[in-house]
Amino acid sequence: MVNNAKEMKGLFRRVLIPIDTRHDIDYLLNVVAKLAEIHRFKPVFLFIAKTERDPEIDRLRELLSRKFVGIDYELRVRVSNGRPEVVEILSELSEAEYDLVILYTHGHYGISALIYESKSLVIALASSTNVLILR
Numbered sequence: 001m002v003n004n005a006k007e008m009k010g011l012f013r014r015v016l017i018p019i020d021t022r023h024d025i026d027y028l029l030n031v032v033a034k035l036a037e038i039h040r041f042k043p044v045f046l047f048i049a050k051t052e053r054d055p056e057i058d059r060l061r062e063l064l065s066r067k068f069v070g071i072d073y074e075l076r077v078r079v080s081n082g083r084p085e086v087v088e089i090l091s092e093l094s095e096a097e098y099d100l101v102i103l104y105t106h107g108h109y110g111i112s113a114l115i116y117e118s119k120s121l122v123i124a125l126a127s128s129t130n131v132l133i134l135r
Contacts, residue, residue: 033067
């Protein structure tokens with residue numbers, strides 16, 4: 001069991017953070033930046049694009065370069081080709097080595113999470129990677 005923050009340094013090396021630019025992501029990015037700074041992990045942001053030329057890719061690159069000054073991070077882009085985002089996220093988790101995945105949820109839980117097809121719930125249940133869910 002980890003007893004303090006000092007013991008956590010190095011516990012997570014690569015952390016996957018799926019990004020959905022259709023929603024306000026400032027809170028998520030602020031939390032990830034702070035955690036990466038404290039625990040010295042490399043954030044790997046995953047954006048699921050509709051096409052290779054999705055204009056959101058450039059917008060996200062610029063946003064990350066401003067928010068993560070001095071922090072080593074990576075932006076990975078996967079083109080969905082019509083596949084659900086959750087499938088792309090789970091594929092990324094199975095194809096690369098991650099110690100943690102940080103998800104941002106809209107706050108649905110219980111029955112409403114099932115009704116609204118919560119991506120975070122599906123990923124938390126289907127993934128063998130540790131999951132941190134932020135609301």
